[in-house]
Amino acid sequence: MRHLCASAVVVVLILGVLSPSLSVGQSSAPGQATSSAGSSTPQYMGVGSCSAPQCHGSVRPLTTSKAGVRQNEYTHWVSVEKHARAYEVLLKERSVIMAKNLKLPEPAEQSDRCLVCHAMHVPKELQGQKYQREDGVSCEACHGPAQVWLENHVGRDYKDLLKEGMYDTRNLAKRAEKCASCHIGDETRNVDHELIAAGHPDLVFELDTFTSILPPHWRVAQDEGGGKAWVVGQAVALRESLKRLARRTQQQAATTWPEFAEFECFACHHEVKNTKSTYYSRGAEKRLQPAGEWPASWREVRGYIGVAGLPPWNPARHFVFRQFVQATAPDVRAMLEQELHNVDSLMAKVGANNPAQIAAAANRAAQTVDALLGRIMDQKMEPNLAGTLLRNIAGDSAAIAGAGFRVAEQAVMALQTFAPLAQKDGKPLKGDAFMNDAIDKLLSAVGKPAAYNPQQFSTQMQAIHSFLTR
Amino acid sequence: MRQLGAAAIVVLLVLGVLRPPHSVGQTPAPMASSAAASKAAGSSSGVQRYFYLGGESCASSGCHGSATPRKASRSGILQNEHAQWLSKDKHAKAYEVLLKPRSLLMAKNLKMSTPPSQSERCLVCHTLYVPKEVRGPTFKLEEGVSCEACHGQSEGWLGLHIGHGHTASLGAGMYDTRNLVKRAEKCASCHIGDATRNVDHELIAAGHPDLVFDLETYTNLMPQHWRTVPGDGIGGRAWAIGQVVALRESLKRLAQRTQQRAATAWPEFAEFECFACHHDVNNIESSYYRRDRDNRLQDGDKWDVSWRQQRGYSGVAGLPPWNPARYFVLRQVVQALAPESRVALDQELNTVSSLMMQVGASDPAKIAAAANRAAQVADSLLPRVANLEINADLASMMVRNITSDSGSIAGAGPRVAEQAAMALQTFVPVARKAGRPLAQDAAVAGALQKLAQVRDTPEALNNREQFEHFVTQMRAIHSFLTQP
Numbered sequence: 001m002r003h004l005c006a007s008a009v010v011v012v013l014i015l016g017v018l019s020p021s022l023s024v025g026q027s028s029a030p031g032q033a034t035s036s037a038g039s040s041t042p043q044y045m046g047v048g049s050c051s052a053p054q055c056h057g058s059v060r061p062l063t064t065s066k067a068g069v070r071q072n073e074y075t076h077w078v079s080v081e082k083h084a085r086a087y088e089v090l091l092k093e094r095s096v097i098m099a100k101n102l103k104l105p106e107p108a109e110q111s112d113r114c115l116v117c118h119a120m121h122v123p124k125e126l127q128g129q130k131y132q133r134e135d136g137v138s139c140e141a142c143h144g145p146a147q148v149w150l151e152n153h154v155g156r157d158y159k160d161l162l163k164e165g166m167y168d169t170r171n172l173a174k175r176a177e178k179c180a181s182c183h184i185g186d187e188t189r190n191v192d193h194e195l196i197a198a199g200h201p202d203l204v205f206e207l208d209t210f211t212s213i214l215p216p217h218w219r220v221a222q223d224e225g226g227g228k229a230w231v232v233g234q235a236v237a238l239r240e241s242l243k244r245l246a247r248r249t250q251q252q253a254a255t256t257w258p259e260f261a262e263f264e265c266f267a268c269h270h271e272v273k274n275t276k277s278t279y280y281s282r283g284a285e286k287r288l289q290p291a292g293e294w295p296a297s298w299r300e301v302r303g304y305i306g307v308a309g310l311p312p313w314n315p316a317r318h319f320v321f322r323q324f325v326q327a328t329a330p331d332v333r334a335m336l337e338q339e340l341h342n343v344d345s346l347m348a349k350v351g352a353n354n355p356a357q358i359a360a361a362a363n364r365a366a367q368t369v370d371a372l373l374g375r376i377m378d379q380k381m382e383p384n385l386a387g388t389l390l391r392n393i394a395g396d397s398a399a400i401a402g403a404g405f406r407v408a409e410q411a412v413m414a415l416q417t418f419a420p421l422a423q424k425d426g427k428p429l430k431g432d433a434f435m436n437d438a439i440d441k442l443l444s445a446v447g448k449p450a451a452y453n454p455q456q457f458s459t460q461m462q463a464i465h466s467f468l469t470r
Numbered sequence: 471m472r473q474l475g476a477a478a479i480v481v482l483l484v485l486g487v488l489r490p491p492h493s494v495g496q497t498p499a500p501m502a503s504s505a506a507a508s509k510a511a512g513s514s515s516g517v518q519r520y521f522y523l524g525g526e527s528c529a530s531s532g533c534h535g536s537a538t539p540r541k542a543s544r545s546g547i548l549q550n551e552h553a554q555w556l557s558k559d560k561h562a563k564a565y566e567v568l569l570k571p572r573s574l575l576m577a578k579n580l581k582m583s584t585p586p587s588q589s590e591r592c593l594v595c596h597t598l599y600v601p602k603e604v605r606g607p608t609f610k611l612e613e614g615v616s617c618e619a620c621h622g623q624s625e626g627w628l629g630l631h632i633g634h635g636h637t638a639s640l641g642a643g644m645y646d647t648r649n650l651v652k653r654a655e656k657c658a659s660c661h662i663g664d665a666t667r668n669v670d671h672e673l674i675a676a677g678h679p680d681l682v683f684d685l686e687t688y689t690n691l692m693p694q695h696w697r698t699v700p701g702d703g704i705g706g707r708a709w710a711i712g713q714v715v716a717l718r719e720s721l722k723r724l725a726q727r728t729q730q731r732a733a734t735a736w737p738e739f740a741e742f743e744c745f746a747c748h749h750d751v752n753n754i755e756s757s758y759y760r761r762d763r764d765n766r767l768q769d770g771d772k773w774d775v776s777w778r779q780q781r782g783y784s785g786v787a788g789l790p791p792w793n794p795a796r797y798f799v800l801r802q803v804v805q806a807l808a809p810e811s812r813v814a815l816d817q818e819l820n821t822v823s824s825l826m827m828q829v830g831a832s833d834p835a836k837i838a839a840a841a842n843r844a845a846q847v848a849d850s851l852l853p854r855v856a857n858l859e860i861n862a863d864l865a866s867m868m869v870r871n872i873t874s875d876s877g878s879i880a881g882a883g884p885r886v887a888e889q890a891a892m893a894l895q896t897f898v899p900v901a902r903k904a905g906r907p908l909a910q911d912a913a914v915a916g917a918l919q920k921l922a923q924v925r926d927t928p929e930a931l932n933n934r935e936q937f938e939h940f941v942t943q944m945r946a947i948h949s950f951l952t953q954p
Contacts, residue, residue, distance in 0.1 A: 079766045085759060092758055094773045101779060101787045197788030199779045201754045215765060256789060257831040265754075268747040272929055275679050275744075279563075279570055286558045286693055294572045300579060300677045308579045309675030310735055351830005352736035450750050 042147035042165045044122050046130030047138045049150055050074050056139075069219075074139070076217040083214075086118040086136035094199055101198035116189045117182040142178050143167050170221075172229060173373060176207050176236035183210070184240045187247065193260035202265050204316075204406065207233020209413040227381030227389075230417040234321040235373040241317045242366035245343070249355035249362075257351050266405045266449055267311035273297060298454055302402045306348050313340075313347040316406035319399075320414045323392045325372065328379055332372050339365035383428075386421035389414070390429075391468050397461030401454040408457050409446040415439055415464070424468060438464045520643045521625040522600050524609035525616040528552050528624070534617075546697035552617070554695035561692075564596040564614035572677055579676035594667045595660040620656050621645050650703045651856055654685050654715035661688070662719045665726065671739035680744050682795075682885065685712020687892040706860025706868075709896040713800040714851050720796045721845035724822070728834035728841075736830050743883040746790035749932050752776060777934040781881050785827055792819075792826040795885035799893045802871045806864065808854055811847060818844035865900035868893065869908065870951050876944030880937050884928035887940055891921040894947065903951055914950055917943040 051057040051074040061070035078084045089095060090109040099108045108114045115121040119133045120141040128147060140146055144167035146153075153161055158170075168174045182189055183205040191203050208230040248259045260268070274295055281291035306312060318340055325333045342361040346353045379385075393400070393414055400411045416439055420430035429435050438460060445457045529535035529552040539548035548554075556562050567573060568586040577586045586592040593599040597611045598619040606625065610616075618624055624631075626642035636648070646652045660667055661683040669681050686709040698704055703711065727738045739747070753774050760770035785791060797819055804812045821840040825832040872879070872890055879890045898918055901908040908914055920943045923930075930936045 080761075082759065082767065085767065089756065089758060092773065094758075094775055097775050097779055101782050193788040194786055195788075197779075197783070199775055201756065253831060255831055256786075256828045258829060260788060260829075265751055269751040270748060271750065271932075272744055272748040273927075275928060276926065277567065277679065279567060279572075280560065282558075288558055288560065288563065294570065296572055296575050296677055299675075300575055303579050304675070307672055307735070309671035309673075309739060349735045350737060350739075351832075352732055352734055353830075448752070449754065450752055 041126060042145040043126050043128040044120060044131050044140045045128035045146045045150055046132055046140075047074060047078075047135045048130030048132075049128070049146060050139050051078075073217040077139070081214055081217070083137035083141070084135070087115075087134050088136065090114055090118050098195070098199040102194065113195075117191075137182075142169055172207075172232040173236060173377060176229075176233045177240070179207060179210065179233075180205065180236055180240040184237060185244050186240075190244075190248075190251075191261065192248075196261060196265075202261070202406075204409065205233070205237050206230065206410065206413040207236070208417045226421050227386055227417055228379070230414060231324060231376050231379060231381070232373070234317075234324065235369055235376060238317045238321060239366045239369040239373065241314075242343070242362040242369065245313070246359040246362040246366070249359045253355035257355060258347065262313055262347065263311040264314040264316055264404045264406045266452070267314075269449075270299070271297075271450075302454075306344070310348045310350065312344045314406065315403050316410050319403050319407045320393060320410045323389055323396065323414075324376075327385060327388050327392065329372060329375060332368065332375075336365065336368050336372070339368055381421055383421060383423040386418040387423060387468070390418045390422050391465065393418075394461050394465035394468060397458045397465065401458035401461065405446065405449045405452045408442075408452065408454070411461070412439065412442045412446055415442065434467055435464070438467070519604060520623040521604050521606040522598060522609050522618045522623045523606040523625055523628060524618070525552060525555075525613045526608040526610070527606075527628060528617050529556075546699060548695075548697060551695040554693075555617070559692055559695065561615035561619070562613070565612050566614065568592055568596050576673070576677040580672065591673075595669075615660075620647055650685070650708055650711045651715060651852055654708075654712045655719070657685060657688065657712075658683065658715055658719040662716060663723050664719075668723075668727075668730075669740065670727075674740060674744075680740070680885075682888065683712070683716050684889065684892040685709065685715070686896045688712075705900050706865060706896055707855070707858050709893060710800075710803055710855040710858055710860075711852070713796075713803070714848055714855055717796045717800060718845045718848035718852075720793075721822070721841040721848065724792070725838040725841040725845070728838045732834035736834060737826065741792060741826065742790040743793040743795055743885045745884045745929065745932055746793075748929075749778070750776075777937055778881075785823075789827040789829065791823045793885065794823075794882050795889050798879060798882055798886045799872060799889045802868060802875070802893075803855075804851065805871070806867060807858070808851060811851055811854075815844065815847045815851075818847055860897075860900055862900060862902040865897040866902060866908070866951065868897045869901045869947065872897075873944045873948035873951070876941045876948065879944070880931065880940045884924060884931040887924050887931055888928055890944070891918075891924050894918055894921060898947070901951075908951065911950060914947050917946040 053059070054071070056071055056074040058071040059075055061072045087109065090107075095108040095114070099106075099111065102113070104111050104113070109118075112121070115133070117137075119136055120131075120138050121133070122131075122145075126145065144165045146165070148164040149156070149161050149166055153166070162168050167178060169178065180186075183203055185191060185203070191200055196202055208226070210233075211229055245262055248262065249257070252259050274297060278292050278294045279290070280288045283289045318336075322333065322337065325336060339361065343358065343365055346358045346361055393411055396411075400407055419432070419435045419439060420428075422429045424432070441460050442457065442464075445460060446452065531537070532549075534549055534551040535553055536549040537553055539550045565587065573586040573592070577584075577589065580591070582589050582591070586596075590599070593611070595615075597614055598609075598616050599611070600623075604623065622643050622645035624643070627639040627644050630642050631639045631644065636644075640646055645656065647656065658664075661681055663669060663681070669678055674680055686704060686706075689704065689708060702708075724741055727741065728736070731738050753776060757771045757773045758769070759767045762768050797815070801812060801816070804815060818840065822837065822844055825837045825840055872893055875890075880887050895918060898914060899907070899909045903911075909918075921940065924940065931940060
């Protein structure tokens with residue numbers, strides 16, 4: 001009996017399908033869709049329906065079944081995962097200040113603008129008996145409304161459960177889309193520059209890294225781990241970022257444009273020093289005399305690819321990913337680069353561009369990425385490919401370091417993903433002392449944006465590159 | 471004979487008029503071919519074409535090139551004006567700086583096809599950049615911003631200016647630098663910009679310093695090569711005139727830029743205060759939770775907010791206003807002198823700011839219209855400030871009002887704080903408390919000196935500690951002034 005239960009329970013947590021109108025990721029404006037949602041729409045039953053000790057609320061992991069269910073998934077989520085604190089954080093001081101800065105008419109924990117991501121924010125008539133908003137981003141936020149399949153998901157065929165409203169989290173692309181619905185945004189979720197200026201962190205996403213930070217409450221299957229999650233996550237994040245850009249042009253063109261969150265934070269928010277000439281000093285009687293060299297900032301020394309002083313579209317979404325595209329789909333690389341370049345050139349005109357043109361360019365690029373996603377879903381992450389990616393990313397050190405903090409951060413996350421999968425001289429790099437140490441150094445280099453030093457970062461990347469090619 | 475020479479020579483340096491077609495401040499596009507420009511200047515306008523003769527024609531030791539100041543004549547000519555300019559005035563190094571490594575780097579970043587020392591984009595401000603046809607035989611571009619850049623082309627009055635009076639020289643092409651409004655306009659033609667001179671965000675990003683201007687402070691920094699006399703405006707009036715002209719010219723520049731740039735890249739980011747965007751961004755990771763050894767989430771520290779988030783935003787969070795440095799401090803004097811203009815000016819500038827906060831979504835023509843309207847209000851203030859007498863009472867009130875505004879001034883950004891520091895440096899020496907000069911108080915003098923540091927490293931104010939330090943110094947002056 002326990003076996004049966006366990007083998008089915010895995011389904012709840014790893015998989016699921018969400019019929020589009022109900023998807024947390026894609027519902028039309030939460031809090032508004034009350035009338036259109038018919039009575040046939042399944043309800044969200046709440047974590048209380050999953051948390052019984054003999055279901056997913058075991059304190060300790062139980063004997064692992066073939067399917068990998070440990071039955072402590074709820075316990076794990078509630079004690080280890082930040083998703084369980086998503087609502088709670090709305091009560092903290094910082095959220096109170098944000099509400100003030102945003103001039104919200106209600107407290108953060110009652111505001112749709114916050115709740116859409118910080119809770120499973122579904123209309124009242126879809127809230128089951130045990131539903132509690134205060135649970136934050138809870139089971140069904142990812143796994144779909146459980147009303148139909150809750151009672152009988154033990155031992156059933158996965159495909160049938162998907163038809164009953166479970167979300168297919170086992171499918172990496174769907175999983176990434178679910179994450180992206182908050183971590184990048186969708187029609188109803190939008191972390192824009194106003195929110196960020198008010199106090200919200202900027203959005204960063206990388207599926208593989210974020211999965212391991214979660215950490216997973218499921219047994220990680222071989223084919224989902226490592227590089228594949230990175231690849232799929234990158235493609236989905238790029239596509240969704242492009243779609244978000246297109247959406248924003250329409251939402252904001254009449255009020256304020258550009259949406260500054262479309263640029264990398266530190267493209268603008270960087271230090272500005274040496275604003276005064278030091279070529280001359282004044283001596284006796286105020287006479288001018290030659291003084292020292294007037295140091296230029298590293299950005300001025302590096303130079304600008306486009307026009308100085310105009311930021312490009314945030315390159316963090318594609319700067320590292322393109323190395324993968326080059327290695328596995330060189331035929332797409334040129335087209336993708338061209339389309340992203342179009343987006344860049346339009347964005348570099350800042351507000352003088354035509355929003356409809358940007359939307360068109362962004363949507364074209366999103367389609368190219370979407371087509372690419374179909375190809376790379378089956379990409380095997382062999383040690384050779386992981387090695388090539390490691391080398392190429394490390395070899396692109398100067399460009400990556402110069403492209404900004406968020407690009408450097410993506411590069412480190414990619415190295416972290418690929419290092420354990422690659423080999424050097426036939427020996428696995430996993431656990432290699434040099435690589436571990438080098439990646440640790442890179443991690444601390446992107447720990448604090450104010451302390452980010454591109455030269456140091458680049459040097460450190462070069463060290464990895466020469467280690468790999470030695 | 472010397473007396474006569476000296477009396478006339480003052481005219482050269484303190485005064486002058488520049489006929490519009492040839493004014494360095496107002497020349498039509500140097501970009502346009504110089505032949506066309508000189509043709510327009512010479513023939514079609516019917517104005518006699520004067521040549522620029524170069525600094526050499528002023529530099530003889532019997533004229534303005536004396537190594538030491540001569541006994542001052544009644545008119546104040548020291549005869550060492552050229553020597554002063556050459557050895558102490560950065561204007562004399564304006565061309566030289568184009569040859570420095572930083573300028574070469576800028577040229578690279580700007581993808582210029584010629585070196586900075588040959589590029590019009592640089593030369594328009596860094597030299598007396600006039601068409602070849604009006605350069606006299608001893609004219610040298612390499613002299614930088616030389617005598618005639620401010621005093622006007624001298625061919626017409628070089629002989630005349632000794633002993634024929636100021637008015638005669640003005641009539642012959644001398645620029646009226648004695649008129650403080652005209653003087654400020656001349657400075658502003660480079661230090662803010664005009665139809666042909668434009669320090670935009672591209673130039674700044676490439677390595678050029680941002681433009682800051684305050685007539686009184688800059689006059690003192692230069693330093694003056696003329697004898698200062700009571701009534702010459704230093705001590706408040708130059709400040710007020712400089713502020714109004716700078717505001718008006720900044721607004722005109724904004725209107726111009728909407729037209730120049732609307733089709734390529736808009737907004738022009740240099741219209742915002744540097745540090746409205748270029749500020750530190752910290753605390754981007756939540757510290758409300760930490761993980762114990764078993765990866766379990768535990769309560770962590772408080773998650774700090776930045777001082778900007780703490781301060782809040784008067785408009786929409788995340789959208790910068792039009793650079794407030796040009797009027798944030800000036801409005802105190804407008805309030806005191808012309809309260810009805812204050813209302814009008816505030817309203818017009820609010821309109822400009824709201825439009826600018828829509829960033830690229832605003833209609834450039836609307837911005838231009840609002841900016842031009844605001845420029846007119848600023849212009850209407852000029853007659854009020856042009857004859858302004860700054861007495862101890864007015865100066866004290868200025869110091870009191872500026873220092874009482876310390877929180878919002880520091881919060882409005884380093885460039886606003888810098889303007890406030892320059893204003894206090896102007897007014898504190900004039901102000902009195904209970905009949906005693908304010909500057910004599912050690913606490914005030916100390917605070918003033920600390921405030922002045924913001925001019926050297928404006929970026930330091932980007933940090934909460936420095937921000938609070940600045941407010942503390944302002945408050946120290948304020949409480950000294952207001953305590954019984």
